[in-house]
Amino acid sequence: xxxxxxxxxxxxxxxxxxxxxxxxxxxxxxxxxxxxxxxxxxxxxxxxxxxxxxxxxxxxxxxxxxxxxxxxxxxxxxxxxxxxxxxxxxxxxxxxxxxxxxxxxxxxxxxxxxxxxxxxxxxxxxxxxxxxxxxxxxxxxxxxxxxxxxxxxxxxxxxxxxxxxxxxxxxxxxxxxxxxxxxxxxxxxxxxxxxxxxxxxxxxxxxxxxxxxxxxxxxxxxxxxxxxxxxxxxxxxxxxxxxxxxxxxxxxxxxxxxxxxxxxxxxxxxxxxxxxxxxxxxxxxxxxxxxxxxxxxxxxxxxxxxxxxxxxxxxxxxxxxxxxxxxxxxx
Amino acid sequence: xxxxxxxxxxxxxxxxxxxxxxxxxxxxxxxxxxxxxxxxxxxxxxxxxxxxxxxxxxxxxxxxxxxxxxxxxxxxxxxxxxxxxxxxxxxxxxxxxxxxxxxxxxxxxxxxxxxxxxxxxxxxxxxxxxxxxxxxxxxxxxxxxxxxxxxxxxxxxxxxxxxxxxxxxxxxxxxxxxxxxxxxxxxxxxxxxxxxxxxxxxxxxxxxxxxxxxxxxxxxxxxxxxxxxxxxxxxxxxxxxxxxxxxxxxxxxxxxxxxxxxxxxxxxxxxxxxxxxxxxxxxxxxxxxxxxxxxxxxxxxxxxxxxxxxxxxxxxxx
Numbered sequence: 001x002x003x004x005x006x007x008x009x010x011x012x013x014x015x016x017x018x019x020x021x022x023x024x025x026x027x028x029x030x031x032x033x034x035x036x037x038x039x040x041x042x043x044x045x046x047x048x049x050x051x052x053x054x055x056x057x058x059x060x061x062x063x064x065x066x067x068x069x070x071x072x073x074x075x076x077x078x079x080x081x082x083x084x085x086x087x088x089x090x091x092x093x094x095x096x097x098x099x100x101x102x103x104x105x106x107x108x109x110x111x112x113x114x115x116x117x118x119x120x121x122x123x124x125x126x127x128x129x130x131x132x133x134x135x136x137x138x139x140x141x142x143x144x145x146x147x148x149x150x151x152x153x154x155x156x157x158x159x160x161x162x163x164x165x166x167x168x169x170x171x172x173x174x175x176x177x178x179x180x181x182x183x184x185x186x187x188x189x190x191x192x193x194x195x196x197x198x199x200x201x202x203x204x205x206x207x208x209x210x211x212x213x214x215x216x217x218x219x220x221x222x223x224x225x226x227x228x229x230x231x232x233x234x235x236x237x238x239x240x241x242x243x244x245x246x247x248x249x250x251x252x253x254x255x256x257x258x259x260x261x262x263x264x265x266x267x268x269x270x271x272x273x274x275x276x277x278x279x280x281x282x283x284x285x286x287x288x289x290x291x292x293x294x295x296x297x298x299x300x301x302x303x304x305x306x307x308x309x310x311x312x313x314x315x316x317x318x319x320x321x322x323x324x325x326x327x328x329x330x331x
Numbered sequence: 332x333x334x335x336x337x338x339x340x341x342x343x344x345x346x347x348x349x350x351x352x353x354x355x356x357x358x359x360x361x362x363x364x365x366x367x368x369x370x371x372x373x374x375x376x377x378x379x380x381x382x383x384x385x386x387x388x389x390x391x392x393x394x395x396x397x398x399x400x401x402x403x404x405x406x407x408x409x410x411x412x413x414x415x416x417x418x419x420x421x422x423x424x425x426x427x428x429x430x431x432x433x434x435x436x437x438x439x440x441x442x443x444x445x446x447x448x449x450x451x452x453x454x455x456x457x458x459x460x461x462x463x464x465x466x467x468x469x470x471x472x473x474x475x476x477x478x479x480x481x482x483x484x485x486x487x488x489x490x491x492x493x494x495x496x497x498x499x500x501x502x503x504x505x506x507x508x509x510x511x512x513x514x515x516x517x518x519x520x521x522x523x524x525x526x527x528x529x530x531x532x533x534x535x536x537x538x539x540x541x542x543x544x545x546x547x548x549x550x551x552x553x554x555x556x557x558x559x560x561x562x563x564x565x566x567x568x569x570x571x572x573x574x575x576x577x578x579x580x581x582x583x584x585x586x587x588x589x590x591x592x593x594x595x596x597x598x599x600x601x602x603x604x605x606x607x608x609x610x611x612x613x614x615x616x617x618x619x620x621x622x623x624x625x626x627x628x629x630x631x632x633x634x635x636x637x638x639x640x641x642x643x644x645x646x647x648x649x
Contacts, residue, residue, distance in 0.1 A: 093555035105546040155644040
């Protein structure tokens with residue numbers, strides 16, 4: 001993982017702002033990381049730290065009043081942000097597919113599952129309706145749903161959340177994407193179903209060498225799925241490392257806090273740890289480190305300037321003054 | 332499905348009985364009657380007339396007499412016109428219906444296109460223009476717009492007739508007659524369309540905006556579908572569902588007549604009859620018309636539920 005030879009996608013300096021009446025919300029601010037082919041990169045962080053907007057930016061599906069301001073998203077030999085809308089549309093659902101958080105509302109209530117499954121097959125793989133139907137029956141079987149023929153005729157409200165998420169995954173897989181973006185794919189599901197969906201995603205990765213960009217706030221999911229982890233806070237990447245390195249040797253106080261607030265089976269505690277305070281308002285963030293107010297090891301410099309992300313050992317990147325040389329530690 | 336419809340139709344019976352009770356008693360208990368309208372009558376003559384019309388009997392008995400006749404399709408005699416209410420309404424209802432159908436068709440078609448288009452292009456100059464136009468047309472009083480159009484197109488330009496349904500003394504038949512009536516319809520239909528199209532445009536725009544923000548529309552885009560497919564296949568179908576109810580409730584409106592507009596254009600519609608009947612307390616006509624409209628409202632409601640079941644798989648009855 002330390003060598004990035006087989007990079008599938010690379011996000012460079014991506015900034016997505018929302019122009020609201022209260023001011024500019026820098027939901028994603030100068031974010032960079034890359035996704036190696038066939039690997040799973042997890043983006044973690046609390047709600048409102050810019051994970052989902054990052055994912056939607058890759059799809060170029062950020063809704064108004066959001067706009068991608070600058071940056072580059074390399075995918076193969078092209079920059080997604082420079083493609084014309086028609087070219088981008090040709091990639092969506094084809095080379096890059098996405099699974100959303102809410103399976104219950106992500107499918108059209110008035111169309112059958114079959115109708116929704118054949119659409120990308122006919123659009124991108126130019127199959128006839130008949131071929132597409134046969135293909136979609138296979139996809140349904142592949143995501144572990146029995147009685148595929150019956151399923152094609154069903155409407156979304158007739159299925160459970162877990163089933164619908166499987167269908168969403170089937171739709172996403174229909175054109176054999178190189179990159180699958182999964183935005184909190186298990187958050188809306190109950191725990192037993194979560195495990196099944198994660199197994200399914202892991203199986204897909206193993207079978208078809210699809211890279212996965214996994215957006216989650218659940219470190220349990222990260223441990224199970226990810227090869228590489230990107231930690232985001234207030235629109236910025238603050239730490240990035242291979243998964244084992246990050247769990248064994250977290251550096252940023254925020255990452256440490258996240259890991260401490262994860263329940264460990266077998267350990268008895270009076271009260272589960274939680275990071276004090278909340279994610280700051282993203283409007284009018286000053287020059288200070290955005291985490292300074294919640295940080296247990298805050299230094300004077302943290303309130304003056306924002307740390308830059310720097311490369312350390314074992315492919316570990318962190319943006320924190322604690323690891324900078326020659327910073328005054330005096331309180 | 333058949334059992335469901337049958338059950339709903341049977342359900343209509345108690346509702347209609349309730350409606351008839353309310354309608355009858357509201358009119359029967361209102362002080363004054365047709366006989367009072369003529370001040371010149373002597374008390375003896377008044378009593379004579381009341382006995383003749385059956386107005387001297389106890390209210391409850393009058394209800395059952397009326398109801399018994401209604402069940403046989405007899406809504407009584409119009410006191411003013413001295414013909415059966417059914418033939419009176421039959422004579423004027425269809426005139427109003429012609430105007431209403433043309434208006435309904437135009438209003439819905441225009442509102443659907445403009446509403447959806449301005450939702451898809453929210454915040455564009457087209458959308459801003461539509462919003463302005465919508466509020467402008469909605470705030471016009473019908474008499475003002477009607478008179479304005481008559482002044483321009485009938486009086487100044489002589490393009491269209493001033494009013495009525497056929498020209499005075501006209502003897503046309505066949506296609507010439509159809510053409511003549513059509514020409515007379517144009518102005519009243521324009522007035523009613525302009526007045527109605529605004530709110531309906533807003534309705535379609537709002538529905539469409541709601542749907543376009545939904546997750547499944549984002550999913551459709553994420554599948555790489557063409558924007559046309561996203562809007563007209565995925566979004567529009569969902570945005571049209573609530574309009575079914577609205578459309579079904581237009582059913583009584585088709586026969587209700589437009590009182591002010593018909594007056595201005597001197598259109599021999601049921602709205603005029605309604606107005607006259609109110610002035611002169613011609614209660615059998617008023618009760619008959621109200622009963623008919625209530626019936627149509629209830630039928631419209633049933634139609635809405637059936638159509639909704641056909642269009643929306645979530646409420647489909649199996």
